[in-house]
Amino acid sequence: MIELDRGAGLEAIAAEVRVCTRCRLHEARTMAVPGEGSPDTEVVFVGEGPGYNEDRQGRPFVGRAGALLGKFLTALGWQREDVFITNIVKCRPPDNRDPEPDEIAACAPYLRRQLEILDPAVIVTLGRHSLGRFMPGERISQAHGTVRPVDPATGAANALAFALYHPAAALRTPDIERTSYQDVAQIPAALLAARARREAAPVAPSSPVPPVPDPAVAATPDPAFLAPSEALAPDDQLTLF
């Protein structure tokens, strides 16, 4: 899909989201937050739901947690405009409570359709609810900094999920912030692994999930599984398409 078509497709979804009344979260919202970023990116960040500032501005991750997410991207040499940022639910849960299962289910088709258009190589999950969508059954305390193949039923036909703590959790706990910077440094390696996997086994949306290549059994080391410091020269910047 060419960028113009992707952009138009994403804007059509955003227009639906802005007037959506599918679940009770529309009642207290100021603005729905469809998501934003490059229509042609390889990396999509998925958080939980909009907070106070996001609800006011209609944009994802614009408060303090968003500022930290921006620092994470800067650490990689990327900018917000290089990736796509969205949430599991597009309207703010009152008092920042967790979204309810029926609200998550009602909103799920929007994210699925966004991912069908974006066809990302990597989905970076931010926090527990996003982890639950893309790495079901995993615990964030164990899964952070690791990748799993994504079920194509999510809309992402051939992607790896990479788990991060939610930036809001990192703001509350210095240890989690330090860990998150270490995890973020692994994202370029995850992207290289995802690119290699997509080249080796392009899949149609209905095909089974291909496994992540196992570096332990590979005849030659897969650079995608090297630590970022080994996979990329220190001055290299992994360019996103």
Ligand code: SF4
């Ligand atoms: S959270 Fe999603 S399903 Fe619920 S009203 Fe907002 S856009 Fe619609």
